[in-house]
Amino acid sequence: MIRMTNVCKGGGFLKAVIVMGILGLTACSSEPASLQQGPDAEMTKEGLVRVDHSKLDLSYARPDVNWANYTKLYFEPVKVTNDHPADYQPPKIDKRADGLNATYELPQEALAKMSEQFSLTVKEVFNSEQPFELVAQPGPNTLVIEAAVTDIRLSAPLESSRRSFSSMGRTYTENSGSMMLLAVIKDGETGEVLAKAADRGQGFNQWSQNTQVFNWGDVKTVYRSWVNDFKNALMNAGAE
Template sequence: MRNRQFYPAILVTSILFSLIGCASGPATLQQGPDAETTKDGLVKVDNSKLALSYARPNVNWQQYSKLYFKPTKVTNDHPDDYRAPKIDRQSDGLNATYDLPQASLDKMALQFSKTVADVFNSEQPFELVTQAGPNTLIIETAVTDIRLTAPIEKSRRSFNSSGKTYTQSSGSMVLLAVLKDAESGEVLAKAADRAMGFDQWRQNTQVFNWGDVKTVYRRWANDFKNALIEANAQTGN
């Protein structure tokens, strides 16, 4: 099954950018006849703090002092051209799988909300609200295309035999965001990132992998917050 709601074609064309790294120079909308523009009128942002961003020109970002994050969607969905890792039933086991169970997906969704609440705290220039209203940005997010570097721990043969599995990274995931004006429903911006776990060889366990999820979430939330702050500041210039 494929979830197309959060897979606009313009976002997945360059989705393999990594979140790791930083932009050089201030974020600016592309201009001129060669500017990359989506079907709904969004223009690509160069030097974005997020890997891939599109925004509507001439938005007064300073009018938005409140943020309403809708509950995030976390799925095992992948783009149509995804090829699942081959499972060696002899070494990985008969029950090995790369798809996270629903309980894990629900846990990841809950952690995302906790991370957002922690990053956008009372010391930040935005107020988190629980419903849409005036001066509010609606932010729809999704975590998808989760690609593990090893079958989930409890499904592996090594888990039941007390063996150990080592990988260079726990894997990666795509984080998508769509920003809308709360009153009109107009889409103002879209962003996408492929975020990776730590790039180092270590034992692949649920504990380490969960730590990577928290790190990726916090990194994304901070970059997203900084992008909003920068857009707000540029509007005032």
């Protein structure tokens, strides 16, 4: 598993939050996030405009969206994969230290567990006390959220695959690794893309024992932070 947090370029702690940046509500820099303006504004083929001073590596949003119109949320099952970009160079396995069976790729059951945990966290955060209704299918006044976790890069081979695991040894790393978060938000009735973003989350730079138990707890903590901040972002955007 993996510990996920994020750090703004230039220093300072940043939660692994996608939608806060998508909606342009917060930013890493001292300047407020805003859509680019003028003839030189960077625009996607869907008509989304680049968000300047976003807390994310890359984010775009459609201008003039009335977020207050959306009172329902439909979360697609989160896709979690071991996929990597074409130029990815996998870490070399030290067969003497790590063992012949060491791997940096998560098994399918771990990927499925990460996806299921996200859905559980969404239900815990968006409960009956919240102003948004979770629905089982897209429709009017509904935001469709498609999120994915990919390009997972562990700082050490999977715990159960290491030689140290079977010999009761310990592995310490400076951080647990990183993974890419991707998100697309659509109108539930028309399917129109309203916003999208990509951001790489990275673990704390502090030496600690690298184990599945502690890293899994970190995954759940980050999921809760992301969903809570997404909820707050929607509430703030709808109030403007």
